[in-house]
Amino acid sequence: MKKILLSVLLLGCALCMDAQPAGGFGGFQMPQVKLETSQEWKDVNYAGDDQAYHTCDIYLPKQEKDSYPVVIHIYGSAWFSNNSKGAADLGTIVKALLDAGYAVVCPNHRSSMDAKWPAQIHDIRAVIRFVRGEAAKYKFDTSFIATSGFSSGGHLSSTAATTSGLKQTKVGTVDIDLEGKVGNYLHESSSVNAACDWSGPVDLTNMDCGEHMQMGENSPEDMLLGSKLSQEPDKYLSLSATNYIDKNDPPIIIFHGEKDNVVPCCQGKKFYELLKAAGVKTEATFVPEGGHGMGMYAEENLQKMVNFLNAARVGKSRIVEEGGTGPFKAVMKEESGLSAHTVFVPQDLSKFNQKNALPVLVWGNGACTNSPWEHYKFLNEIASHGFIVVATGYIPMDEQPYRGPMSTTEQQIESIDWVMAQNSNPQSPYYQKIDVKNICVAGMSCGGLQTLFNCADPRITLLMICNSGLFNRQNAGQAVGGMPMPPKEKLKEIHTPIMYLLGGKTDIAYENGMDDFHRIAHVPACAANFPVGHGGTYREAHGGEFTVVALAWLQWQMKGDKEAAKMFKGKNNLLSKRKDWTLEKNAKFDTLK
Secondary structure: OHHHHHHHHHHHHHOOOOOOOOOHHHOOOOOOOOOOEEEEEEEEEOOOOOOHHHEEEEEEEOOOOOOEEEEEEEOOOOOOOOOOHHHOOHHHHHHHHHHOOOEEEEEOOOOOOOOOOOHHHHHHHHHHHHHHHOHHHHOEEEEEEEEEEEOHHHHHHHHHHHOOOOOEEEEOOEEEEOOOOOOOOOOOOOOOOEEEEEOOOOOOOOOOOOOOOOOOOOOHHHHHHOOOOOOOHHHHHHOOHHHHOOOOOOOEEEEEEOOOOOOOHHHHHHHHHHHHHHOOOEEEEEEOOOOOOOOOOOHHHHHHHHHHHHHHOOOOEEOOHHHOOOOOOEEEEOOOOOOOEEEEEEOOHHHOOOOOOEEEEEEEOHHHOOOOOOOHHHHHHHHOOOOEEEEEOOOOOOOOOOOOOOOOOHHHHHHHHHHHHHHHOOOOOOOOOEEEEEEEEEEEOHHHHHHHHOOOOOOOOEEEEEOOOOOOOOOHHHOOOOOOOOOHHHHHHOOOOEEEEEOOOOOOOHHHHHHHHHHOOOOOEEEEEOOOOOOOOOOOHHHHHHHHHHHHHHHHHHHOOHHHHOOOOOOOOHHHHOOOOEEEEOOOHHHOO
16 A cells, blocks of 8 residues: 555656645545535635636535635645645535535645745635635635645644744744745735644654655655755754744644554644643544544544634633723633734623724734733723723733744734724624724834834824834934834824823833924824833733823723813823823823813
């Protein structure tokens, strides 16, 4: 049997790969089946070119709905095939997903003969962006997008998940672009909400971890990388889904056969252990008599996959400080379709409607950290007073500092896009409950720089810059690497009222922030200072003093609260009477109503 598989694999290498080979990391595929669907589209080009390897087939469930959560299922072929979407486990995995109410997208991708790694993950990420960009046309519910795949498809599915939100990185000596520029929807996110790995090779540095088929002089991964493990180990590490695992990865479920002699089962077992150790939500099923695809698709396993995906659609959540002190007890949670963001919102949305909608606070974190772990008490307290807060970064489920890659300025724009989409989506729990005409964008330190970078967005109606301010030419060298560095001329693009919330003269951002404030004359602006330094009071109970002032600013400007206005208005404003606070205002400020 091994000789037959190897012969087929080598034959596949020599051909143009118009059909999926029956061996290698592809295993055996069932003949094409007729699926029960409400709509199908074949050979849809997701890249906007004329290449067959950039096409996909789209299937919608038989039961018609306005929209469907999406699973992108990827065929196996040892990365040798560029046109096997028509044999992508249609009678097993795809059928089970359709029966469970998921739209399924089966894409082609470039083979190792067409292009070397990372071209294949570029193609899969282009498919994910296409799903978001063409959601209305194909009835995709982009609040949940998962990847799934068998064998080499399982590798691509797993890698899409463990690199979710990571666009570029360095692996040893290898600089790797994980995003690519394939397709017409480069502005869309390529993050996913979950992944299924069916018999995938996930650690390409250790394919000899168990009994497996000998591939000869050139293994499929050698062909994909154009190299040898002994010569360039970092390339093989960059190909490995296990290399990118961290605690912020989306949920991943693993299926692997104990008797798989193509991709040894120890690959799946190691993946499972590493995911568990990192704190990633995961499940694994190791089938005692399962081979490479053979004996793997029992109804019980297919139902486990569906149950896992259904559970992943719920997401993580956490009640912070008993929901806050405001009249609307809040919850901190993840939202499907909004990867690398944390939402703070009242737990009971029944009290909100078009006439009593939730104003929006979009938040960027200090140090451009991709988690609001330092600010969650502050943000939760604001939400408890009837706001929806969308913070950049992964939800902090414990008190541990976030250690992953920095956030990006684009994530604030993604937050605005998301609230706009949710408010107009009849399927969303937020439908017509968000006040999209009242959007404040704010951020602390590096998050404040991100906010100023984005200040020209016409959807923004209010700004709040916390412990931050633009660098000038004289002190730009003090900035931490990776921070956005817009010039002082950016201040001219501000078109809304703005408050600087600073920590007094010991705040390292004090000079920058006050210089900004003194330059702003064309819009109402104020600078409030409380002498606590750069760290503010965000980590104190309910966010401390900074919450009091920030909340008053938001309630006055976004809810028209007359009592909150007294904190700032007039010579006898309440802030100036509050212990240790000072307030400066420009000439336009007292024109605010």
